[in-house]
Amino acid sequence: MAPSKERQRKLARAKLDRQMARRAAKERRRRRVGAATAIGIVAVLGAGLAVWALGVFDRDEDTTEASGESCSWTTQAGADATRDVGQPSTENIPSEGTRPATLTFNSLAPVTATLNITDAPCSVASFSYLAGRQYFDNTKCTEITEEGALHCGDITGDGLGGPTYTYFDENIPVATNPSAPPSGSVTPAYPAGTIALTSPTPGQNGSQFLIFFKDFNPATPKYPIIGSVATGLETVQEIGKTETVANDAGEKVVPKSDVLITSLTVGEVGATAAPAAPAASASTAS
Numbered sequence: 001m002a003p004s005k006e007r008q009r010k011l012a013r014a015k016l017d018r019q020m021a022r023r024a025a026k027e028r029r030r031r032r033v034g035a036a037t038a039i040g041i042v043a044v045l046g047a048g049l050a051v052w053a054l055g056v057f058d059r060d061e062d063t064t065e066a067s068g069e070s071c072s073w074t075t076q077a078g079a080d081a082t083r084d085v086g087q088p089s090t091e092n093i094p095s096e097g098t099r100p101a102t103l104t105f106n107s108l109a110p111v112t113a114t115l116n117i118t119d120a121p122c123s124v125a126s127f128s129y130l131a132g133r134q135y136f137d138n139t140k141c142t143e144i145t146e147e148g149a150l151h152c153g154d155i156t157g158d159g160l161g162g163p164t165y166t167y168f169d170e171n172i173p174v175a176t177n178p179s180a181p182p183s184g185s186v187t188p189a190y191p192a193g194t195i196a197l198t199s200p201t202p203g204q205n206g207s208q209f210l211i212f213f214k215d216f217n218p219a220t221p222k223y224p225i226i227g228s229v230a231t232g233l234e235t236v237q238e239i240g241k242t243e244t245v246a247n248d249a250g251e252k253v254v255p256k257s258d259v260l261i262t263s264l265t266v267g268e269v270g271a272t273a274a275p276a277a278p279a280a281s282a283s284t285a286s
Contacts (some may be wrong), residue, residue: 069093071122073165074204083155087165088129095121099128100267101227105141105239106260111211111232113195116225117269120170123197123205123226128266130163130207136264143253144244148214149190150236151198151253152261153207162199162206169203169224176217188217193233196223213240 073087094117101113115124130136136153143151154161173189190196194212197205202222210223213236229236243256 069095069121069125071125071167073126073167076162076164076166076204076206083135084164085130085133085135087163088125093121093125094269097269098227099124099269100230100271101127101131102263102265102267103261104263105235106258106262108235108239109232111235112230113227114230115195115227115266116171120224120226122167123170123224126167126205127209127226131264131266135163135207136261139261141239141255141259141261143247144240144242144255144259145210145253146251147190147210147212147216147218148192148240149196149210149212149216150239150259151208151210152259153209155207160200162208166199166201166204166206169197169205171225172223173221173225175219175221186217188215189221190216190218190223190225191228192237193229194225195227195229196225198223211236213237 069092071088071090071093073090075087097117099115099117101115103111103113105111115127117124135155139153139155140157141150141152142154142157142159145151176186176189190212192212192214194210194216196210196212198208198210199205200208205224209226211229213233239259242259244252245254245256246252247254
């Protein structure tokens with residue numbers, strides 16, 4: 001016998017109530033899960049912020065120190081290959097600190113220098129690499145420039161000498177006012193003792209460098225600085241007094257007596273160069 005209409009209505013109502021109850025329970029579960037997830041996210045973020053505040057995620061500097069600088073060397077196929085010593089590494093170049101260098105001219109007392117890794121990491125890396133392969137040893141400084149510097153590292157003597165690679169400029173100083181009165185308040189772009197790179201083509205550095213024996217303050221600095229003389233500047237200044245003769249262009253810049261780098265060495269990062277001995281007579285006879 002079929003259920004009465006009243007019975008059918010009660011059954012339908014009960015079914016609807018069960019459906020509504022299941023939906024309500026499902027919604028409550030969804031809300032609980034959502035709240036728990038949100039709490040978990042907040043907790044994780046809070047913990048992360050706390051850990052970050054303690055410096056756990058602050059690893060940029062450490063990573064840089066561990067991996068070092070990346071440098072780029074451009075191969076120069078037409079460069080003089082008589083002293084081809086290859087190329088430095090391109091990765092893990094020291095990026096901070098200094099390296100000591102020692103230069104001996106002729107039989108004079110050594111000149112010590114400090115190379116600035118922090119401001120010129122790739123330049124110092126190349127200079128150190130070449131020195132480590134005796135690239136500069138027994139080479140002439142080809143000019144005593146009108147700017148007041150020894151011009152060295154040109155191993156062919158024709159202005160084009162260099163390794164079989166070049167690299168970009170680093171640490172070119174900001175121009176100061178070259179017309180300011182000499183009140184002592186203006187620091188020249190290249191103070192006496194500055195060691196800077198020079199190249200026949202701007203931005204393509206190789207082995208050529210300058211050691212300034214007097215202040216030089218151009219309107220537009222162009223030489224990238226790699227370091228400075230620590231001891232022995234008086235030796236460089238004495239060499240700067242050497243008589244000069246004209247080159248092929250008629251410029252009176254060629255030393256009449258040979259100025260020879262008998263040795264150029266570079267020490268380890270952070271090391272200190274040994275103090276130079278008192279300067280001997282600054283005769284530059286080879």
